[in-house]
Amino acid sequence: MSTPFHLHNKTVLVTGASSGIGKQVAISCSAMGAKVVITGRDEKRLAETFSVLQGEGHSQFVCDLMDETQRNNLFDTIPAIDGYVHSAGVVAPVPVKFIAEKHIRYIMGVNFESAVLSVARLLKNKKLNDAASLVFFSSISVSYPYAGGALYTASKGAIEAYSKNLAIEILPKKMRSNVVVPAMVKTPLYEETKNQSMYRSAEEYESKYPLGLGMPEDVANACIYLLSEASRWVTGINLTLDGGFSIVK
Numbered sequence: 001m002s003t004p005f006h007l008h009n010k011t012v013l014v015t016g017a018s019s020g021i022g023k024q025v026a027i028s029c030s031a032m033g034a035k036v037v038i039t040g041r042d043e044k045r046l047a048e049t050f051s052v053l054q055g056e057g058h059s060q061f062v063c064d065l066m067d068e069t070q071r072n073n074l075f076d077t078i079p080a081i082d083g084y085v086h087s088a089g090v091v092a093p094v095p096v097k098f099i100a101e102k103h104i105r106y107i108m109g110v111n112f113e114s115a116v117l118s119v120a121r122l123l124k125n126k127k128l129n130d131a132a133s134l135v136f137f138s139s140i141s142v143s144y145p146y147a148g149g150a151l152y153t154a155s156k157g158a159i160e161a162y163s164k165n166l167a168i169e170i171l172p173k174k175m176r177s178n179v180v181v182p183a184m185v186k187t188p189l190y191e192e193t194k195n196q197s198m199y200r201s202a203e204e205y206e207s208k209y210p211l212g213l214g215m216p217e218d219v220a221n222a223c224i225y226l227l228s229e230a231s232r233w234v235t236g237i238n239l240t241l242d243g244g245f246s247i248v249k
Helices: 020-031 043-051 068-077 101-124 150-169 190-195 202-206 216-227
Strands: 011-015 035-040 059-062 081-086 128-137 176-182 238-241
Touching: 011 020, 020 035, 020 043, 020 081, 020 216, 035 043, 043 059, 068 101, 081 101, 081 216, 101 128, 101 150, 128 150, 128 216, 150 176, 176 216, 216 238
Parallel strands: 011 035, 011 081, 035 059, 081 128, 128 176, 176 238
Antiparallel strands: none
């Protein structure tokens, strides 16, 4: 039986592919038949991701998306793509009274500015094929804020607003833009975020998730849906993945 839930004959660019969710998205996309272009700042870890991709025709580029020269070189070099997953991002808690200009530049730069400027370059260089699908990441913390997360949640809220506007502007080419909104996922950042939570123990923290904490594969599967033809009628949405957190909060 044929299925639209595949990425055959598609080329997908994944940023932040050297670790965490971005790494798993790249791996899962390759398993679903895509040619994957991966990028990240850490050359060694990026090579590790590249080594476990399935299939052939993949490529890797070491790039700091906050460096204009490197960013432009990347988007001048890569082939035209059918899918774009912006997974590059940082979590850097800062209490509001200690926020300085450097924190705003860093967090908003990596989480928001790099995405916006990357897409602008892709569009200007005609690197997005017609009907391309673009996927960004927000966080459930936009709706469920936490102490120290003002800048992080602001950057993710900005991504949500940006994606909806982008979706309108790229409609003439049948392109789509959507946002995946995960709750807590067990990545290398999990322990850091958990230790900063208000809960007294890991057990209390994890009890807030009736279906358990998410795994990178859960998020990657959502991305595959949004990249595939199965979601051809879906654009401008925020897809929440939270293991039931929001309905029992």
